[in-house]
Amino acid sequence: MPMKLLDxxxxxxxxxxxxxxxxxxxxxxxxxxxxxxxxxxGSLSERGCAFCGAKLVIGGVLKDTIQMIHGPFGCSxxxxxxxxxxxxxxxxxxxxxxxxxxxxxxxxxxxxxxxKKSILEAFDAMPTIKRMFVYTTCSTALIGDDPKAVxxxxxxxxxxxxxxxxxxxGFAGVSQSKGHHVLNMGWIxxxxxxxxxxxxxxxxxxxxxxxxxxxxxxVLQRYWHKLGIQVLAHFTGNATYDELRxxxxxxxxxxxxxxxxxxxxNELQKQYGIPRLDIDSWGFSYMASGLRKVGDFxxxxxxxxxxxxxxxxxxxxxxxxxKERLQGKKMAIWTGGPRLWHWTRAVEDDxxxxxxxxxxKFGHQEDFEKVIARGREGTVYIxxxxxxxxxxxxxxxxxxxxxxxxxxxxxxKKLHIPYVNGHAYHNGPYMGFEGFVNLARDxxxxxxxxxxxxxxxxxxxxxx
Amino acid sequence: xATKADELxxxxxxxxxxxxxxxxxxxxxxINGVLSLLGVILTGDSPQLETPMxxxxxxxxxxxxxxxxVAFPWLAEIPKEDMQGxxxxxxxxxxxxxxxxxxxxELNQPGY
Numbered sequence: 001m002p003m004k005l006l007d008x009x010x011x012x013x014x015x016x017x018x019x020x021x022x023x024x025x026x027x028x029x030x031x032x033x034x035x036x037x038x039x040x041x042g043s044l045s046e047r048g049c050a051f052c053g054a055k056l057v058i059g060g061v062l063k064d065t066i067q068m069i070h071g072p073f074g075c076s077x078x079x080x081x082x083x084x085x086x087x088x089x090x091x092x093x094x095x096x097x098x099x100x101x102x103x104x105x106x107x108x109x110x111x112x113x114x115x116k117k118s119i120l121e122a123f124d125a126m127p128t129i130k131r132m133f134v135y136t137t138c139s140t141a142l143i144g145d146d147p148k149a150v151x152x153x154x155x156x157x158x159x160x161x162x163x164x165x166x167x168x169x170g171f172a173g174v175s176q177s178k179g180h181h182v183l184n185m186g187w188i189x190x191x192x193x194x195x196x197x198x199x200x201x202x203x204x205x206x207x208x209x210x211x212x213x214x215x216x217x218x219v220l221q222r223y224w225h226k227l228g229i230q231v232l233a234h235f236t237g238n239a240t241y242d243e244l245r246x247x248x249x250x251x252x253x254x255x256x257x258x259x260x261x262x263x264x265x266n267e268l269q270k271q272y273g274i275p276r277l278d279i280d281s282w283g284f285s286y287m288a289s290g291l292r293k294v295g296d297f298x299x300x301x302x303x304x305x306x307x308x309x310x311x312x313x314x315x316x317x318x319x320x321x322x323k324e325r326l327q328g329k330k331m332a333i334w335t336g337g338p339r340l341w342h343w344t345r346a347v348e349d350d351x352x353x354x355x356x357x358x359x360x361k362f363g364h365q366e367d368f369e370k371v372i373a374r375g376r377e378g379t380v381y382i383x384x385x386x387x388x389x390x391x392x393x394x395x396x397x398x399x400x401x402x403x404x405x406x407x408x409x410x411x412x413k414k415l416h417i418p419y420v421n422g423h424a425y426h427n428g429p430y431m432g433f434e435g436f437v438n439l440a441r442d443x444x445x446x447x448x449x450x451x452x453x454x455x456x457x458x459x460x461x462x463x464x
Numbered sequence: 465x466a467t468k469a470d471e472l473x474x475x476x477x478x479x480x481x482x483x484x485x486x487x488x489x490x491x492x493x494x495i496n497g498v499l500s501l502l503g504v505i506l507t508g509d510s511p512q513l514e515t516p517m518x519x520x521x522x523x524x525x526x527x528x529x530x531x532x533x534v535a536f537p538w539l540a541e542i543p544k545e546d547m548q549g550x551x552x553x554x555x556x557x558x559x560x561x562x563x564x565x566x567x568x569x570e571l572n573q574p575g576y
Contacts, residue, residue, distance in 0.1 A: 027561060028561065029565035029567060262576075266486060266576040275519070275520035277523060277524070289527055294523070373477040373484075
């Protein structure tokens with residue numbers, strides 16, 4: 001079966017190019033969903049905006065940096081606190097939302113003076129913080145403000161501060177993906193190479209594309225520490241602004257999220273000759289494979305094998321327990337993009353779980369090449385899925401559990417289908433060996449919770 | 465021989481991320497770099513590991529070598545010249561799937 005026009009899409013037949021069901025003997029040279037293209041009018045997309053991709057996913061994770069949103073306050077509030085990425089400095093980045101709070105008069109008369117005033121106020125209010133990201137939004141981009149000129153003027157007045165401007169208003173691209181791209185490319189061109197890191201190990205890496213969701217970075221950092229590897233920069237989990245300015249000195253870029261951060265890894269390889277090693281850091285067997293590759297690169301295979309043996313001894317029995325109980329369950333993954341291909345084989349290899357439907361909000365065709373190569377036959381693959389498609393696909397594949405974000409999660413909960421937060425996790429971290437045990441536990445608890453069935457009972461009129 | 469190459473290709477497609485780099489020139493470099501080193505490792509020769517990119521390809525190839533030896537016991541039994549034939553076939557097919565006939569519209573964009 002080639003591309004699939006779902007019944008609910010009869011009025012928007014263009015959607016056929018975005019939905020694929022894999023059959024035996026097919027490969028990605030025959031069928032590949034259209035992706036990273038504009039949402040079709042009439043399709044109730046679940047995507048976020050380009051600004052959100054820059055701020056919520058990457059920039060907002062930094063633990064020592066003011067995130068000044070140049071726009072109405074909603075742009076700031078709506079990209080604050082919805083992802084739980086902690087830090088080891090008391091979660092500075094999660095406590096505050098900063099905004100220039102642009103109003104109608106600023107749209108009429110310009111908002112550059114307001115931006116400068118807001119930047120100075122923020123630095124004055126937080127005198128220990130000397131780093132800032134400034135983001136344009138739809139309104140301030142449309143009126144033609146020049147935030148880079150403002151940032152330059154502030155840095156001239158205050159030589160101890162440094163500001164990075166992300167010019168990526170919400171309308172700049174078709175999804176969050178554009179924001180990832182703009183931030184990556186801006187950072188490599190404007191900031192990398194400005195700080196010389198202190199090298200303390202003969203083995204140095206940048207770990208790219210992990211955002212410390214519920215402590216993912218902490219898990220991985222323990223591995224690198226045990227291996228004697230110095231991480232010059234985590235892009236961007238639990239990272240500082242200046243660590244990211246010293247990325248040019250690493251010997252290797254280890255990449256997890258290739259979609260949100262592959263750009264900077266490619267540029268670091270091109271401009272500085274630092275090789276890019278892609279790994280999957282979710283999953284028991286994948287994590288071991290990733291560590292083995294790093295071990296082979298540095299010639300520290302013995303240390304790596306000792307670490308893997310220790311972790312497998314500690315967490316393997318729990319994984320086995322969950323695998324015995326989750327074997328054969330059917331799972332849907334409706335997330336951003338890369339988790340589709342990171343997870344589909346991992347849950348099958350490690351837990352015996354079959355992934356029967358996958359939807360990506362902002363993945364590109366590269367992501368669909370990966371996931372279709374890894375995914376099962378009969379599985380439904382969707383780009384930029386809409387709400388009605390989700391209803392129809394649920395009826396088709398009848399998943400036992402759905403990993404998705406809170407927006408689609410609310411829909412799923414109303415259908416009384418077990419749901420686990422696939423973006424910010426239920427009870428993470430999910431990366432590494434212990435992380436995948438956490439994922440298995442959340443899946444097991446979701447699948448076996450009696451609440452889903454109870455929620456579907458109509459007790460109106462019953463005497464309690 | 466073609467069947468053996470196909471088995472190897474199916475395994476690589478499912479397991480390896482390096483073949484799916486963002487741009488065609490990077491896919492070319494990775495496919496040739498990793499799979500030529502895979503041949504060196506499987507035939508017991510010593511790989512050259514002088515540059516960072518050679519060490520990168522070795523990291524990807526060495527893990528793959530261990531995995532395919534387990535998945536395909538016939539690899540231990542075929543003569544060296546036949547092994548090269550299988551690998552050449554696999555390189556050509558992976559290249560066809562991920563570069564030549566790929567439907568990915570971003571593969572040949574200039575820049576990243």
